[in-house]
Amino acid sequence: MDRSAEFRRWKAQCLSKADLSRKGSVDEDVVELVQLLNAQEQFFTTSSCAGRILILDGGINGFEIQKKNCCWLLVTHKPCVKDDVIVALKKANGDAVLKFEPFVLHVQCRQLQDAQILHSVAVDSGFRNSGITVGKRGKTVLAVRSTHGLEVPLSHKGQLMVTEEYIDFLLNVANQKMEENKKRIGRFYNCLQRALERAALSNSHPQIKEKSHPSYTHKKKRNPEKADGKGTGEENAEELENGGDHPGIDDVSTFPEDA
């Protein structure tokens, strides 16, 4: 079968459909990025969230329950103030949890190589838990995932377990993560533009293709020993602390502030 034709068909079908999201539109902070991606013949976005702070009234004992049964007490894509949280928590009956969910984006890619380039852009921009999915019909999707979350139980059986002072402190942390998340989205947009320029250049000058590969040039190893090491123990897993777990792409440079 002609993969390119099938991809074009998928893309047309996807982009022609109504936005089925609750909000019904792309989040403000990622509109430009989504547009840039959808303007490329080799990509289209299938879902996105710019990042948000939310409070869920979840199941008892810290276990989340099905979304359909799970009550959202608060959702915001903007910095959050204490009073909104206090008001929201008054409505809790179960175990309410405050979460910061960072930027997430799913991009269907024409072929694996396109996904590889986008994956490198994502990791270089600080989205170190990004990964590729290849479905049965060759449907290739890059999930851009950050590691920059927060998940804080706040109430048990509807009863608040923390002080207002703590909520103030927590929101300060959450709002700063929101700020950093925004910076990373901007970084991703800029890295993507450069990568697309290089790719275009390499297509017009195939002889410099290798040089033009953003993902494969000028990489720093964060930890050469580790990169070579067996590391079946915790060593590589310790990367999680720094919000990344990418021994598979240890040749990809990362940002100090992520580490």
Add this chain to the structure above:
Amino acid sequence: MDRSAEFRRWKAQCLSKADLSRKGSVDEDVVELVQLLNAQEQFFTTSSCAGRILILDGGINGFEIQKKNCCWLLVTHKPCVKDDVIVALKKANGDAVLKFEPFVLHVQCRQLQDAQILHSVAVDSGFRNSGITVGKRGKTVLAVRSTHGLEVPLSHKGQLMVTEEYIDFLLNVANQKMEENKKRIGRFYNCLQRALERAALSNSHPQIKEKSHPSYTHKKKRNPEKADGKGTGEENAEELENGGDHPGIDDVSTFPEDA
């Protein structure tokens, strides 16, 4: 180049090296799984962590600092008791954070198809943020990632921001996540065994290959509309709440308790 030969070389090199992890050995709860994977010619593990509760004395204002500067106040792969946490927090100077880091595993795969099968096993077992990385030399690694974390700021500039009662409650949540995490590792082991049996069967009976593909049979769509929808807004991203963000593999069945 002969990909299989190169893969065998990589595997021999990796498994012959000393375990460079701080612990110097594979975590008890994943030894069997790691052994099962490394016994397959198409796989080898490059890092693993069974899951752990840790307290980090991080940077001020909720931003983590480089691992080398980041002080571990407590790390345990077993359920955690309040007194240990209280003692650990007394040593905090900065912003201490309690984290539950679930199971993470990195598996280098001989070829993309091997990674696809393992990816489906991982997602079917509840590890819904798993993803594939393909490096420049075709190095193909599946990162098995859960979504079952916890990240809770506990102290600011060395000062405890929560009550002991809250810490008790929080540890109850963390320990339950640890339990659920163990169950998922067992589920992953069993799903993997079945997938390997099917793959072996399909190799001996190529005519039933399609049927034998664990990743491509008996799948339920969690949400067909969503799967087909543009969903560039929050709809798909809402999956995050349930700990998954896999529109790219929406044809893969998931476990109710994950949703």
